[in-house]
Every structure is written in C-alpha cells, then in structure tokens.
Amino acid sequence: MTVGPGIKARFQCRYPGFELAVDLKLPGSGVTALFGHSGCGKTTLLRCMAGLQRAAGTMSVNGDCWQNDTQTRPVHHRPLAYVFQETSLFPHLTVRKNLLYGYRRTPKANRRIQMDQAIQWLGLEHLLDRMPGGLSGGERQRVAIGRAILTSPNLLLMDEPLAALDQASKQEIMPYLESLRDSLSLPIIYVSHSAAEVARLADHIVMMDRGRVVAEGPLQETLARTDQPFGLEEDAGVILNATVREMEPNWHLARAEFEGGHLWIRSRDSLHQGQRIRLQVLARDVSIALKEHSDQSIQNLIPARVDEIATDLSPGTAMVRLVAGNTPFLARLTSRSVECLDLQPERRVWMQVKSVAIVD
Numbered sequence: 001m002t003v004g005p006g007i008k009a010r011f012q013c014r015y016p017g018f019e020l021a022v023d024l025k026l027p028g029s030g031v032t033a034l035f036g037h038s039g040c041g042k043t044t045l046l047r048c049m050a051g052l053q054r055a056a057g058t059m060s061v062n063g064d065c066w067q068n069d070t071q072t073r074p075v076h077h078r079p080l081a082y083v084f085q086e087t088s089l090f091p092h093l094t095v096r097k098n099l100l101y102g103y104r105r106t107p108k109a110n111r112r113i114q115m116d117q118a119i120q121w122l123g124l125e126h127l128l129d130r131m132p133g134g135l136s137g138g139e140r141q142r143v144a145i146g147r148a149i150l151t152s153p154n155l156l157l158m159d160e161p162l163a164a165l166d167q168a169s170k171q172e173i174m175p176y177l178e179s180l181r182d183s184l185s186l187p188i189i190y191v192s193h194s195a196a197e198v199a200r201l202a203d204h205i206v207m208m209d210r211g212r213v214v215a216e217g218p219l220q221e222t223l224a225r226t227d228q229p230f231g232l233e234e235d236a237g238v239i240l241n242a243t244v245r246e247m248e249p250n251w252h253l254a255r256a257e258f259e260g261g262h263l264w265i266r267s268r269d270s271l272h273q274g275q276r277i278r279l280q281v282l283a284r285d286v287s288i289a290l291k292e293h294s295d296q297s298i299q300n301l302i303p304a305r306v307d308e309i310a311t312d313l314s315p316g317t318a319m320v321r322l323v324a325g326n327t328p329f330l331a332r333l334t335s336r337s338v339e340c341l342d343l344q345p346e347r348r349v350w351m352q353v354k355s356v357a358i359v360d
C-alpha cells in the first residue's frame with residue numbers, strides 16, 4: 001500500500017448500540033480537534049488510532065503505515081504519545097525523573113525533543129525537584145504532557161487534557177499548549193467538547209455525531225460554513241488570525257490586521273504591537289449595509305463581497321457568508337433583510353461588525 005504525507009485514518013468498529021465509521025485524511029502537522037457531544041465517538045476514534053481499540057481499517061502517519069487491511073502494528077510499536085484527562089505520573093519520582101522516564105526510554109538516535117526544550121516550553125523549571133503529589137492539577141498535566149513529548153513521538157494524542165481542571169487552571173495551561181502547538185512540528189489530535197478550547201488551539205477540525213464525521217476541514221473555513229453542521233446556529237461565528245498593528249491608548253483600542261482588512265478591538269494591558277492573536281466574530285454581531293455610512297456608532301465597517309446565502313436554517317433567518325480579502329465572515333440576518341437589501345452572491349457590501357472578541 002502506498003501511503004503519503006498527512007494522517008490517514010479509516011476505521012469501522014461496533015459496540016452494542018454504537019457504530020464508529022470514519023474515513024479521514026488529516027494534516028500531518030498542527031492541531032486537529034475532534035469535536036462533538038459526549039458519546040459521539042471521539043475517544044473511540046482516538047483509541048483506534050493508537051491501536052488500543054481493535055477496529056477494521058487503516059492508519060498511517062506521514063508515510064508510516066501503522067495498520068492496513070492485512071496487518072496491524074501493536075500499540076507499543078507505534079511512535080505515539082497519549083495524554084489522558086487524568087494524569088498518571090509516577091508518585092514516587094520527582095518531576096525531573098518523571099520527565100526523564102520518557103526521554104531515556106527513547107533511543108538516542110530518535111530523540112528529537114530535548115529535556116531543556118520541553119522544560120522551557122511547558123514552564124517546568126521551578127518544579128523539577130518537586131513530587132507529583134504536591135503539584136496543582138494544571139502543573140501535573142503540564143508534567144504529563146512534557147513526559148509524553150519527551151518520547152519524541154510522531155503523533156501526539158490528547159483526550160480532553162483540560163477536562164479535569166478548574167477554570168483558573170485551564171486558563172493557566174492554555175498558553176503552554178499554544179506554545180507547544182507553535183514549537184512542535186508533530187501533529188496533535190486533540191479531543192474536546194469545549195468550543196472555546198477548539199477556537200483557541202485548533203488549526204483543523206473534525207466534527208463528529210453518532211460515530212460519523214459530519215464536517216471536517218481547516219478551522220476557519222469550516223466554522224464559516226453557512227449550513228452550520230455544528231448545530232451552533234445561535235453561537236455561529238468565525239475565527240480569524242490577526243496581528244496587532246496599532247495601539248490607541250487614549251481610546252483603549254487596538255487595531256488588529258487580518259488577511260483582507262482590519263478590526264478595531266478593545267485593548268488590554270497584555271496586548272502589544274506585533275502580537276499574533278485569534279479573534280472571534282459571531283454571526284449575530286455582523287450586519288450588512290449597501291453604502292458606507294459614517295454617521296453610525298459601529299467602529300468596524302469593512303468592505304466585503306457576498307459569497308453565499310443560506311435561507312432555510314430556521315424560519316425567517318438567513319446565514320450570509322461574506323468575504324473580506326481572503327477572510328470569510330458570517331452574518332445572521334432575517335430573511336426579510338436579505339430580500340429588502342436584495343443580497344445576491346458577488347454583491348459588494350459593507351459589513352458592520354458590532355463586537356469582536358479575543359479568543360482566550
């Protein structure tokens with residue numbers, strides 16, 4: 001069988017009352033989120049990928065075939081690391097020795113991630129001589145992630161790694177996960193049912209429902225679908241990557257540039273010029289005008305093109321996809337407004353953005 005770059009995962013398996021059937025081609029780098037309601041099969045799919053769950057199918061990672069129709073490599077021969085919701089550190093070993101455990105088990109020639117790097121990425125310097133029993137939940141999880149990546153895996157599987165943490169610990173650990181995403185070249189499959197985590201971390205998304213994939217693709221593009229396979233119509237919105245270009249301290253505003261325009265956002269102390277941020281714009285916060293009105297209170301007025309209109313989402317409601325430069329946005333309007341404005345694909349309009357949130 002020829003296997004190319006990226007991750008190929010095709011599986012079929014059954015439990016009483018549940019069947020998983022997926023056929024996925026995923027990017028060979030970055031974070032792919034497996035997203036969906038409880039019981040939709042996210043953990044089962046992750047276990048199939050790891051070889052922990054028997055399933056018919058194929059699995060390959062950047063050209064390395066782990067399973068096909070005739071053979072399957074056992075889990076301990078797959079170069080992967082798995083981080084669970086509940087950490088399982090060795091309680092009798094210090095943090096340093098827990099980290100070294102993964103590192104030393106990896107043959108020297110295969111070590112691509114060094115101790116110092118992992119310690120720095122995960123901010124573990126001051127914890128090295130501590131015992132796991134005395135760490136907070138967030139600190140323990142950071143050590144567990146460190147131990148996992150120090151095996152230099154070719155695939156990192158993370159199953160709801162923040163689910164057992166309180167809100168404050170989740171906020172604390174997020175920047176470390178972001179730094180891992182940006183520093184590691186290895187693909188990460190990240191199971192979550194938190195839209196906020198997905199918005200912040202993922203590059204690619206797989207949305208599952210009852211053992212099937214209902215939508216899949218790059219995060220930005222997929223969230224901007226007018227058919228809203230996520231069932232999030234009320235909270236539908238796009239995520240965009242932007243860079244802070246200008247600070248207006250007198251007005252407490254910052255100008256964030258995205259591919260195709262800029263948005264004024266409310267400033268905060270932690271923002272600085274040149275910073276890369278992710279923004280969320282909800283469909284219900286976007287309205288459309290045919291002319292550029294300057295006599296109104298909305299700061300963000302952006303020229304855009306109508307790309308697609310879906311009118312049958314719920315009675316009287318339409319979802320309009322707009323494109324500014326290369327960046328898609330969604331606007332949720334009444335069907336009446338769509339008709340009154342005579343909106344059609346390709347029409348040039350002005351997009352009024354009432355509210356923008358920094359994703360964190």
Ligand SMILES: Nc1ncnc2c1ncn2[C@@H]1O[C@H](COP(=O)(O)OP(=O)(O)OP(=O)(O)O)[C@@H](O)[C@H]1O
Nearest residue numbers: 015016018036037038039040041042043044045193
């Ligand atoms: N070993 C098993 N035996 C029988 N049924 C199972 C087994 N493991 C999982 N299931 C069932 O398969 C379905 C999918 O479970 P899975 O844990 O993969 O979902 P999930 O999306 O990860 O859910 P959650 O977000 O709650 O962890 C559920 O209906 C579950 O009850």
